[in-house]
Amino acid sequence: MHTIYQAFKELSYQFPWIGIHLIRSQQWRAKVSRGTLEQNSCYFDSGAYVEVRSSDLKHVAYSCTSNLSKHGLYECAQRAYQRACLLQKWGLAPLSPSTRSNLKGQYETPTKKPVTPQHFFNELIPFLKETTNQMKQVPSVIEAVAQAFVTREERLYLNSNGCEIHQIFHLVGLNWNAVAQGNNDTQSRSFSGHSKAEFQGGLEHIDFPYLREQTKRISWQAKELIDAPPCPSGTMDILLDPHQMYIQIHESIGHPLELDRILGDERNYAGWSFVKLEDFGQLQYGSSLLNVVFDPHQPDALSAYAFDDGGMRAEKVFLIKNGLLLNPLGGAESQERSKLKGVANFRTANWNRAPIDRMANIDLLPGTSSFSEMLEAIEFGVYIETNRSWSIDDYRRNFQFSAEYGRVIRNGKLGEVVKNPGYRGQCQPFWHSLTHVGDSSTVARSNTYFCGKGEPSQIIRVSHAAPVCHFRNIEVFGG
Amino acid sequence: MAQVSIKDIQNFATQTAHQVLNAFPREYQVTLQFQGESQNYIRLNRNRIRQSTDVLQGYWSALVEQNQKTLEFHWSTSWDKEQDVHFVQSQILPQLSFLDQVDSQSKKSDSPHQGHVQSQVIESQKRPNIEDICAELEKLNVDCAGLLATGFQWASYFNSQDTCLWFAQDSHFFNYSFYTEDPLGKPRAIQNLYFNRDWNFDELSQQFADGKKQLAAYRKAxxxxxxxxxxxxxxxxxxxxxxxxxxxxxxxxxxxxxxxxxxxxxxxxxxxxxxxxxxxxxxxxxxxxxxxxxxxxxxxxxxxxxxxxxxxxxxxxxxxxxxxxxxxxxxxxxxxxxxxxxxxxxxxxxxxxxxxxxxxxxxxxxxxxxxxxxxxxxxxxxxxxxxxxxxxxxxxxxxxxxxxxxxxxxxxxxxxxxxxxxxxxxxxxxxxxxxxxxxxxxxxxxxxxxxxxxxx
Structure with a gap:
């Protein structure tokens, strides 16, 4: 760390404007299958990108290396400077130095007991063995697999504006999957992304008895599914649980609101957006029950942070209020290009990629309906739990999602279990069909490490909290 | 390292791998991989450069075995032989005590090709020039978004029985889309990929011209x-x-x-x-x-x-x-x-x-x-x-x-x-x-x- 400060100081004298972003991490991973440890690995990663501005300070280029010596960083800076100067002729848009912060600050995931390698081996792996051993006892369950990820990640960002941001993140991820076979069918049920198993924090956040119960539940439900009838098909009401809502929020609100996407940066890969710059403050995105925030201050969420990778302070911002589209998901660069206000979401997956606009914690706020009130409002429909498959077009309009587990709703009551529930629709009509939003007792948070975007591509962690929600007249399909 | 060649990387990897393998005590069987890339990624939007990033990244992977118990380690290279060896000694070796807590499994780390040395290197003679590409797009007056990736990738395998397998390839691609509007003002696009080991700008120019013609298909709603x-x-x-x-x-x-x-x-x-x-x-x-x-x-x-x-x-x-x-x-x-x-x-x-x-x-x-x-x-x-x-x-x-x-x-x-x-x-x-x-x-x-x- 000391070398980085020294190198930064020396390079500051040699280049018109410079930023150094050091990212180093250590991660332990384990995979257990039916009580046996199949894979156990440790990752040490350490590197930095250097961002250097052209002589007119209007353009920036990046160079990435794991050679963190002064000489290594100097060579990086030189290469970045040459390419930044090329951008004076061929750059898309000038970007002022004020697109980077001048703040100083620190953040560390609040935890009393960060998970150490000793905890990983002595507590987590035995727990994965015990639970997968129990899971395989359930009749028809042919596979019970669990994974654990424990990460400590440290980020230091220094730039010529005087910015000095140091953040440390403690991440824990546990997930389980049960596969049942029988009745000429294969079905799986997972416990993955749940905030009680994937979170920022330490050992004190892990509720082992609760997780043990969940692993039993998914095993029995996998068995239940192979004997279940297919989900009915047709136009009907659906009630989505928070772990299905998360993909709905992610794909049909999060991605279309990314400002770099709206500006066309993603057109060749992930796609464009049906949302236009002039829609903010104007477009009724969904029903008046729809309230969505960018909220990086949920400390246990996987993508909580205090500053983005341009050093900007992260604050809670309403994206959609009472169904009206208010703000995009765009960091300082996109804000300058679009002349719109945004959020602090200029983020990079690692030291080998330049930051771009990313989601973080994008949460759908609870409403006032209890679970039973929502059920009672449905004459015939399906309750759908846990996303399994997702697909959406390049403008983020036309989507289709499938889930693991469904239950028919008849006359306001939950009925039989059904397998392979799926539904499809168009983004805006879908959000306008939002009829009830569950109260805070129905809220749960889902997390994932695997949101992909960008050219070159990067995978980053995101998090979405949501209540159970009721949608009217949706096209549902089953087996 | 400054702009490096495949040969530079291969020399570094071979010399360092030998010392890294020797850094492990003899009671452990170790196989080693080293893979990575030296790439220049240039992202275009509206015919101009949105982001320009060069990346030199190399990762070591070691599979360490003792008494049919294995642990895997992966770490980013420092690009300095002594530092990489020191890293193994100071960071990896202390973790080997966890081997006791790993389940015994069937034996994995023996290579069936002990002492086998084989190398396949595909180098490039002609590299793309982003200024030529931007100028051509400007001349064509199209709306292009895309990614130019240029450079080399490598993968390798080493073990303590002197096996050394090496693969490296230098290649370049431009994956891009041309956008237009249909009569109703809706955006429409075509996409193309130009890939070559030796860059041929004339071929790419011809592909650009063909792509622009393809946009004519969107003249109808x-x-x-x-x-x-x-x-x-x-x-x-x-x-x-x-x-x-x-x-x-x-x-x-x-x-x-x-x-x-x-x-x-x-x-x-x-x-x-x-x-x-x-x-x-x-x-x-x-x-x-x-x-x-x-x-x-x-x-x-x-x-x-x-x-x-x-x-x-x-x-x-x-x-x-x-x-x-x-x-x-x-x-x-x-x-x-x-x-x-x-x-x-x-x-x-x-x-x-x-x-x-x-x-x-x-x-x-x-x-x-x-x-x-x-x-x-x-x-x-x-x-x-x-x-x-x-x-x-x-x-x-x-x-x-x-x-x-x-x-x-x-x-x-x-x-x-x-x-x-x-x-x-x-x-x-x-x-x-x-x-x-x-x-x-x-x-x-x-x-x-x-x-x-x-x-x-």
Missing amino acids: ARVLPKGNYRAYLSPTAMREVMTCLFFGPLSYNRYKKGDSFLHRLIDKKVTLSPKVSITHDLSKRLAPFFNSWGEIIPDQIPLIQNGELVQLLVGRKSAELYGVTSNHAPSDTDGTEYPVSLSLAPGKLEEKDILSQLNCGIWINDLHYLNVSQFDLARITGVTRFGAFWVENGQIQEPIEDFRFDVSLYDLWGDHLEDFTSRSYTFPHVDTYFARKFGEVTTPGALLKQFACVL
């Missing part, structure tokens, strides 16, 4: 296709996306045994595909390493599906040990999951000049997007059309079609619904860049289908 089944032609680019589903894991023996192959009905001989379907894991194009992570030489060709029937799955070393089957030395992860890197679908008999007349009335589909398995047990795939779908009548293209969603079982798409494949195949090197550029490619013809379901 698009029609909305009602839901239903249609005759269809999937271009080789669209077929590449269908083939990509086979990279999700269904051809892995390990995943099949764990109930995680969506092609299990094909594997169990409960269904067959059209006899026109033959798929091979095919390394003959030399776009991927010739060895796997166990240091085994991967056969150039591993037939997987022949004449509509599965003949074998990808079987790696761990599956062979766990399930008592014969390994075909397929690429596999250390948890045993096999994965393809290069797949080839055999061509058919349909001449390209006859596609439109044979399609007669139906949909011409240029590309597909965001495919995913929608129903595991039936191998159903969903996705949407992208970069141009066109309505065809009397063997003539009539007008564009609004993008639509399809949902179809691979057993139908490559079964009763398949009329023929085209007689010419195209090779698409992978352009994935998650973590690093990917090795490998897909080779596929186009496909004429008796029916294709539009569901939304």
